[in-house]
Amino acid sequence: MTTPVIGNYGLGPGVAGEGAALAFTHGGSNEGFRAFWVIHPATGDGVVVMADGEAGGRVIMEIVRAVAKTYGWPDFAPKAKASFPLAPETLAAREGDWSAIYDGQKITFTLRRQGAGLAFETFRGTFLFIPSTTPRCSPPTPARPPASRSEMMASRSCGCSAWR
Numbered sequence: 001m002t003t004p005v006i007g008n009y010g011l012g013p014g015v016a017g018e019g020a021a022l023a024f025t026h027g028g029s030n031e032g033f034r035a036f037w038v039i040h041p042a043t044g045d046g047v048v049v050m051a052d053g054e055a056g057g058r059v060i061m062e063i064v065r066a067v068a069k070t071y072g073w074p075d076f077a078p079k080a081k082a083s084f085p086l087a088p089e090t091l092a093a094r095e096g097d098w099s100a101i102y103d104g105q106k107i108t109f110t111l112r113r114q115g116a117g118l119a120f121e122t123f124r125g126t127f128l129f130i131p132s133t134t135p136r137c138s139p140p141t142p143a144r145p146p147a148s149r150s151e152m153m154a155s156r157s158c159g160c161s162a163w164r
């Protein structure tokens with residue numbers, strides 16, 4: 001069951017690494033429920049995380065990454081990225097209230113400068129974005145939403161996904 005048969009999967013669990021870095025993983029879900037576990041047999045370390053809710057997978061992996069970082073596991077640790085300094089005027093050009101039409105609904109959010117990045121404020125909370133590469137395009141200047149979903153998707157390819 002723990003020997004890779006197809007890709008990195010044994011007969012049930014995922015199998016990754018070898019020797020001291022060998023790990024078995026498995027996740028599962030039912031409507032309104034998510035679960036994931038990882039075991040490192042060489043050290044006896046592991047974690048099982050279960051969550052109620054359709055979006056539970058996101059919080060589960062955050063918990064797994066926190067445990068991996070705490071215990072120094074060779075896998076699942078958060079990947080550190082260096083920030084890319086942007087000129088203050090580049091960040092300032094992106095500040096403000098933004099909105100877009102997505103699947104027929106208007107989505108509104110606010111971007112404000114916070115340190116070397118931008119705080120993305122939505123009805124679901126505030127998220128901090130730290131630049132890790134140079135922007136590939138300038139913020140759009142026309143004060144209009146995309147004309148179609150394909151226009152919205154095309155704009156994402158250059159890094160712009162919202163309209164003032």
